Amino acid sequence: MPRYLRVLAPALLIAATFAALLLGLGIGGAAxxxxxxxxxxxxxxxxxxxxxxxxxxxxxxxxxxxxxxxxLSSERPESRVAMDLAAGSAAVLTVASSATLILTFVDVSGLAFSGEASFGAALAQFVTEVELGQLWLIQLLLAAVTTVLAFAIRERRLTLLVLVAAMATALPLAQQGHAAGASGHGQAVNSLLVHLVGAAVWLGGLLTLVFIARVTDRRRLSVLTARYSTLALFAFIGVAASGVVSAWLRVGGVDALLGTGYGQLVLLKTAALVVLGVFGAVQRTRLIPSIADTERGSRAFMWFVLAELAVMGVASGIAGALGRTATPVALEPARDQGGRISPAEWLTGDPLPPELTPMSYLTTWRFDLAWTLVCVFGIGLYLAGAIRLARRGDRWPVGRTIAWCLGLVLLFYTTNGALNAYEQYLFSVHMLAHMMLTMLIPLVLVLGAPVTLALRATEKRDDGSWGGREWILWAVQTPYSRIITHPAVAAVVFAGSLWVFYFTPIARWAASEHLGHQWMIIHFLIAGYLFNLSMVGIDPVPYRFPYPLRLVTLFATMASHAFFGVTLMTGDGLMLADWYGAMGRTWGATPLEDQVTGGGIAWGIGELPTLALALIVAVQWSRSDVKEQKRKDRAADRSGDVELEAYNAMLARRAGGQSHRD
Structure with a gap:
């Protein structure tokens, strides 16, 4: 790649970004x-x-x-160039976050920038007591830590630590995009997080190709571009879906879309996204195959990348203007807008839903884009793996496919349906969702054997880079994996999580904070998955208990769950009284009666998956005995019953010796 193209690419991106930003500020009126x-x-x-x-x-x-x-391959210069780009980007992120923090404080406080002590004291109060200031301080600290890690780390496995830190820098930005306590806060934060990460992977990955082009040949660049194109496809889906959700939450209707500056900017950004989608389709179908063929094809691809970066810059600039433009739908919490509101709206930001009825479980939905994409991508990738095996002539059991898809359908319903809509208001619904996440969903997901399918369907790489197969093999063999998949550890985490979660402040954090709620979902899914994997999993793990000990472990965890449920049912104190007891519901059971119902769910309904698990263990135990007997029979057929003949000969010798003594 010519040097001038490497210089022109980032320059064009920055120029297009800030030109679109200035235009967008004029259209939206923010300037x-x-x-x-x-x-x-x-x-x-x-x-x-x-x-x-x-x-x-x-x-x-x-x-x-x-x-x-x-x-990328850690054995080639391409990896070093990409990590240098990451370190430089992290340093710029740190400086830009610091500048944005100070400018935000000046804008919010109305104080003129100065070096006086009073300005510093007010700034310190802003970053320690005001939510917006706290988020920008967290953003700054995360960026600084990521900068150090990106400069210091070059080893392949430790790069995962840099990735985790880099992804974390998007969290404060997502939380800033929608005020805590405002209606639809949780859905908006998850949607914006998907949007930020998807756009970052899409734009940053393309920029990385530009920088590493100077240290790779045409054939290698073709391979890397194909891999990037797969990432870009997933990113495009996430960005498009999250853009629709974010626009709907902020615009509110067609009239506002056409008649406000914010709506007009949304339309411009949508047009840029459509153009980028066309670019991606052309790149995948036409340009990637031509990169390795001729020098002309390689040059055509790089000029195409320049055009794509320019359009990405336009989209980024418009996004920056949208962040400063007033939205048609107010994003302030209802408690800050004046007027009388219900206790439920004060606590959650959303009005109290109508009374829960049996039909509500089918008709009420509260969609969460992030978990929807997790379920859709999970099913799509699994089916793609099964189809690849079928085309190769390998057989993959249909039952496993059904189990995996059923598990993700149940996860979709739990995170998007009536359970998601009512769990903030009714403890019993929350407990039902908990039992789904920790007991039923993990059980059917484990029966799908996703790791085994991924290892069989994913191609092995031989160029020094790690794809899905290599990372999975490494993950299941790490010392950490050996610890958390050990049956004793998995059982303690599975059973102990109930007590630690509900009898510590963690429960209040998960109820009131969006991040806490997401942590709760992820934690209980993982805890349930690891426990079920250690009991009945098909995927390989370092160690599993013998079948009798598995049944003992299952009954022990069942007893723990039953005792927990009885504790809730017989208790005379209300858990999270300042939350479930303060909703102001005028329908349904009283909070204490609802808590008793939740305890019954934990004791009764929650034990059903455990009984199913015990039944599966018993069946597997029986089948293992049958297999062992068949193995012995085949060994006897091959050896001519040598062991039996030797045993009979021994008995004959003993009998002869006894007769001789007599």
Whole structure:
């Protein structure tokens, strides 16, 4: 790749970004002088510029690290170049986050920037007591830590640590995009997080290809571009879906889409996204095969990349302007908008739903884009693996496919249906969702044997890079994996999580904070999955208990769950009284009666999957005995019953010796 193209690519990206940003600020009116408490032109223009730099540098960071982990070889210079890009991007992210924090404080407080102690004291109060300031401080600290890690780490496995830190930098930005306590806060945060990460992988990955082109030949560049194209496809789906959800939450209707500056910017960004989708289709179908064929094809591809980066810059600039433009739908919490609101709306940000009826379990939905994509991608990838095996002539059991798909359908319903809509208001519904996440869903997912399918369907790489197969093999063989998959550890975590979660402040955190709620879902899914894997899993693990001990472990965990349920049913104190007891419900059971129902669910309904698990263990035990007997029969057929003849001869000798003595 010519040097001037390597210089032109980032320059074109930055130029297109800030040109679109200025245009977007004009369309949305964010750059106009305010009639009251105007912070000045420096803040009006400086804030969106700094925030856009945050977005661009985060894209360079996340995209380059994802490419390093997934596509690049640590044995080639390409990996070093990508990590250098990650380190530089992280450093820019740190500086841009610091500038944005200060500009945000000046904008919010109305204080002029100065070096006086009073300004510093007010800034310290902002970052320690105000949620917006706290989020920007967390963003700054995460960026600084990631910068150190990106400069220091080059070993392949440790790069995962850099990836985790890089992904974490998107969390504070996602939480800033929708005020805590505002209606639809949880859905909006998850949607924006998907949007930020997807856009970062898409843009940052393409930028990484530009930088590593100078250290690779055409054939290698073709391979890496094909791998990037797969990532870009998933990113495009996530960005498009999350963009629709975010726009709907903020615009509210067609009239606002056409008649407001925010809506017009949404339309412009949508047009850019459509153009980028066309670019991606052309890249996958036409350009990638031509890269390795001729030098002309390689040059055509790089010029195409320049055009794609320019359109990405336009989309990034418009996104920066959208972040500063007033939304048609107010994002402030209802408690900050004045007027009378219900206790439920004060606590959750959403109005109290109508009374829960049996039909509500089928008709009520509260969609969560992030978990929807997890389920859709999970089913799609699993089916793709099964189809690949079938085309290769290998057989994959249909029952496993049904189990996996059923598990993800149940997960989709739990995170998007009536359980998600009512679990904040009714403890019994929350407990039902908990039992689904920790007992039923993991059981059917484990029966799908996803690791075995992935290892059989994923091709082995021989170029020094690690794909899905290599990372899975490493993950199941690590010392950490040996610990957490040990049956004793899995059983303790599975049974102990109930007690630790509900009898510590963790339960209140999960009920009131979006991050806590997401942690709860992930934790209980993993805890249940590891326990079921150690009991009846088909996927390989370092060690499993013998079948009798598995049944003992199962009955022990069942007793723990039963005791927990009885504790809830017989207790006379209300758990999370300042939450479930303060909703102001005028329908349904009282909070204490509802808690008793939740205890019954934990004791009764929650034990059904455990009984099913015990039945599966018993069946597997029986089959293992049959297999062992067949193995012995085959060995006897091959050896001519040598062991039996030797045993009979021994008995004959003993009998002869006894007769002789007599």
């Amino acid at each position: 106009a002088e305010r009639t009251l408490a105007d912070p000045g032109a420096l803040v009006r223009f400086g804030m969106p510029v700094a925030r856009t730099l945050v977005n661009l540098s985060m894209a360079g960071l996340i995209g380059s690290v994802v490419m390093t982990v997934w596509a």
